[in-house]
Amino acid sequence: MTNTALSRLLTPIYAAGLTAYVAGLPIAGLASEDIADQYPQSELYSKPVEVIPHVFSAIGATAPPTYENAGHNNNLSFIVTNEGVVVINAGASDALAAALHAEIKAVTDQPVVLVINENGQGHAVLGNGYWRDQGVDILGHADAIAETQKNGDFILQRMQAYNKDRAGDSRMEHANLSFDDRYDLSLGGVDIQVLHLGPAHDPGDVQVWIPAWKIMIAGDIAFHERMLPIFPHTCTSCWIETWVEKLEPMAPTYVIPGHGHPTNLDQVRRYTLDYLNDLRSKIGVHIEDGGDLASAYYVDQQQWRGLDTFDELATKNAGRVFEEMEWE
Template identity: 80%
Template structure:
């Protein structure tokens, strides 16, 4: 069970939140990439929900970014304290960031005091321009900032292509606060640890860990309802090492992943760690048998075919793991 760290968080609230989280975890209410928009009155794909007391998340579509979902295909989370609000992920545009801010104001009168970019991808950082215009500091890992400095204009142009008029007012704005290994924050009696556990899905991936509440906003080190993407520069062996040596010992009770509904640690282990192990074993056997890249695309991934974005990502993932493992 999670620890009650302040008197204002009563046991009945903990129980209610746990029931709500259990409903997410028990799915078949899981996310579906077939639903274009779950909250049409807002730029957000879905309305923020209280995962545990004082921790909210607007769950994005488990699908590629589109005009219909306004680029909200990741989770936009926030932590409410007596001294201010911490937001995790700026959103894919200035308009999306403004929509999230509107929802935060419905929950609390406390100001947003910090926005954290979970990596250097567009849906994590393109909303920075809105938040900086509000005078809010932005925190990111140094590798994520290096990514946005190198490719920010390209990332913005990609968003503008699918988002059209919804991209209005968005500009590239880099995080003004950075860290390398960890960043500790104490706000309203809540101890928040911003971690960079090691190489994983994308340069500068970070995790937001609240030990006393046993909840981690993992970012893209952990997936479950949608297939994880492997990029050209992703090191899957490094990802597995980071998982085993750094993330596994923390074993949070509650997880808000980068994509998909809040869940438990066993669920993201199954669909992240176990998927990577399975794919690497299949590709390794293929290489041992003298197989080539063309054949690698067809290794058996049927075990994972029920995941959203399987059709878009499975063969790409296989090809990229082959390229990584061919010279290991």
């Protein structure tokens, strides 16, 4: 039976299971930054799970990167076909990349043929060296490659600072393949689209879309169990525009976000698009009322307190949106 035929047979079963899984648990029951390492025999924070047939993800901690989670605080995913495996995210170190590779080998005899960096952040790219040493090509968006070329030493040093001996021999290795808007790949009868839908969380954010299976490995355009971070270079109005004009019309059934468990579009919309709109609305009122940056940090975000990393990010996000909006 081909991958496509098997998927058509099993996808309804997985859809029902995933829907029940998401609907049956409150957000706090799915993830917490206080949960200790779930897979202590591995460098990975958790063992990969099969989200739908042939698509697996090792779900990272929703906490910031630490020595205890070895920097595995994002999702490391892979797609299995009968002509090879595509990996999404190289991992935050060569040790994490090797651990993920061991899990792939336990699932399939097919070789890894491509690794995709979802952006230019350390947990997406610092395992590139391991994969290049295996002879695997690395694909990244042009803007993400520009980011690693500009700030690669700092990205590596920051990981080495928290990861200490667990950093191993990791090095900054840039993606050797690049694209601007879209990269199409057909492997084992599976059509995979690697997309840059537009500006969002970070330069060169990538979304991996499998139309036949209605699954999007969304990367950091989509958050739900942890608060999204807004960086000094993040354009929140652009993020909203990209979401509304590009992501929504695609209407994926399944979403693997950059962080947190697999879910659906409604859930990530609530904690990404709705959060951005809510924060921008409150900062807009604050600016209209003559408020300054110092008091902008304390606009009311209590409805989002249940998200992991709220304490680390809420006030920073408010300040950065103020700095963005005061010149709009």
